[in-house]
Amino acid sequence: MLTAALGQTESDAHRLQLLARFGPPKDPASAARMLDALVQASLDDLAQPASGGTLQRWRTLSEVASFDLSVAKLFESHTDALAILKDLGDCVGFPRGSTCGVWAAEVPDARVIVSRGNGPHVTLTGRKAWCSGAAHLSHALMTVWCADGTGPFLAKVHLQQEGVRVSREGWNAVGMAATASVDVYFAQAAGTVVGDAEDYLRRPGFWHGGAGIAACWYGGSLRLAQSLRDVARLPAGGGSKDFRHAALGKVDLALTHAAALLRSAAAWIDAYPRADASALTIRVRMSAEDCATQVLQQTARALGAAPFCKDEGFARMAADLPVFIRQSGGERDACAVGESVATGDNRCWEL
Numbered sequence: 001m002l003t004a005a006l007g008q009t010e011s012d013a014h015r016l017q018l019l020a021r022f023g024p025p026k027d028p029a030s031a032a033r034m035l036d037a038l039v040q041a042s043l044d045d046l047a048q049p050a051s052g053g054t055l056q057r058w059r060t061l062s063e064v065a066s067f068d069l070s071v072a073k074l075f076e077s078h079t080d081a082l083a084i085l086k087d088l089g090d091c092v093g094f095p096r097g098s099t100c101g102v103w104a105a106e107v108p109d110a111r112v113i114v115s116r117g118n119g120p121h122v123t124l125t126g127r128k129a130w131c132s133g134a135a136h137l138s139h140a141l142m143t144v145w146c147a148d149g150t151g152p153f154l155a156k157v158h159l160q161q162e163g164v165r166v167s168r169e170g171w172n173a174v175g176m177a178a179t180a181s182v183d184v185y186f187a188q189a190a191g192t193v194v195g196d197a198e199d200y201l202r203r204p205g206f207w208h209g210g211a212g213i214a215a216c217w218y219g220g221s222l223r224l225a226q227s228l229r230d231v232a233r234l235p236a237g238g239g240s241k242d243f244r245h246a247a248l249g250k251v252d253l254a255l256t257h258a259a260a261l262l263r264s265a266a267a268w269i270d271a272y273p274r275a276d277a278s279a280l281t282i283r284v285r286m287s288a289e290d291c292a293t294q295v296l297q298q299t300a301r302a303l304g305a306a307p308f309c310k311d312e313g314f315a316r317m318a319a320d321l322p323v324f325i326r327q328s329g330g331e332r333d334a335c336a337v338g339e340s341v342a343t344g345d346n347r348c349w350e351l
């Protein structure tokens with residue numbers, strides 16, 4: 001469902017038209033082709049977070065997410081990689097037309113170790129977990145470590161080289177299947193380190209990027225909510241439809257809350273680009289996760305089985321969204337915000 005939204009730019013409209021021409025991705029290769037098409041058409045050039053256009057950036061992510069969450073996952077990661085490199089003052093970037101992913105998951109038994117060579121040039125060895133789009137992207141920006149435990153560093157890696165092997169095993173996802181977020185093995189692969197140890201995590205932009213994911217969850221929720229709204233608009237056909245209006249009321253509240261927090265967070269980030277946005281971002285993510293949970297529950301209860309079985313777009317979104325929101329930090333995030341409030345940061349409770 002591609003409706004022109006308030007505040008939509010010409011690029012947004014062009015992006016949605018291009019995606020609509022492809023239709024929903026059937027597999028990881030087609031999701032990657034859609035990212036590639038967006039890149040080739042220069043539709044990946046979003047406002048840098050915290051530069052005055054944060055809300056516009058999030059609107060774009062949300063709109064792509066309303067179309068399809070796997071494509072949004074690849075698009076968000078690619079545009080995040082470009083923003084990170086700008087943030088770190090990397091003047092080289094990726095070659096024109098590259099498609100890249102940010103692979104920063106740190107799983108205890110999957111760590112990539114670098115041996116330093118000349119200047120920023122390194123070789124990478126080890127396994128990286130959760131590498132969305134690995135089989136089809138041209139480049140990755142990924143966290144790596146020195147053998148002595150120093151890190152994480154960020155490394156740019158060209159994926160079409162001998163020392164890189166993308167696993168074909170272990171990915172049995174149904175929701176978010178088209179991201180194919182598999183393990184990647186590195187054996188003396190060449191890479192280039194950007195910045196110093198922990199630069200990636202210490203940037204204020206780390207948190208700005210994290211809030212962009214919440215905008216994707218919001219876009220997915222919006223897609224499901226639109227289905228409920230469409231049905232609630234239809235004549236009742238003899239029966240009561242009060243229960244659908246009640247569900248829509250609850251969905252409206254969830255979306256209104258999440259949207260308000262996203263809007264105010266974007267304004268705050270633009271006003272204080274260098275400030276610590278960690279607690280704010282976690283709030284935004286928790287709120288978007290709660291919103292998605294509520295929308296999933298209310299739309300399912302109000303609409304019954306029909307859209308899950310007859311509306312392909314709804315069914316895919318309802319399968320993808322619960323998986324994508326599992327990228328939330330869950331209780332760990334709640335704990336971090338609770339801790340910051342306990343130690344005095346409760347200014348945002350004030351009216």
Ligand SMILES: Cc1cc2nc3c(=O)[nH]c(=O)nc-3n(C[C@H](O)[C@H](O)[C@H](O)COP(=O)(O)OP(=O)(O)OC[C@H]3O[C@@H](n4cnc5c(N)ncnc54)[C@H](O)[C@@H]3O)c2cc1C
Pocket residue numbers: 073077101102103104105106130131132133176179181323324326327328329330331332
């Ligand atoms: C579809 C998909 C695509 C992805 N693509 C990428 C990608 O391209 N790049 C990338 O870097 N990462 C990616 N990830 C990985 C993701 O960001 C996480 O790193 C990954 O899901 C593992 O983190 P986790 O918190 O789920 O795991 P775990 O740390 O195993 O946690 C599992 C659950 O336990 C909870 N938990 C853990 N510790 C505590 C605690 N102390 N107290 C309370 N609760 C706790 C967590 O909140 C979580 O809900 C992807 C994930 C998904 C689902």
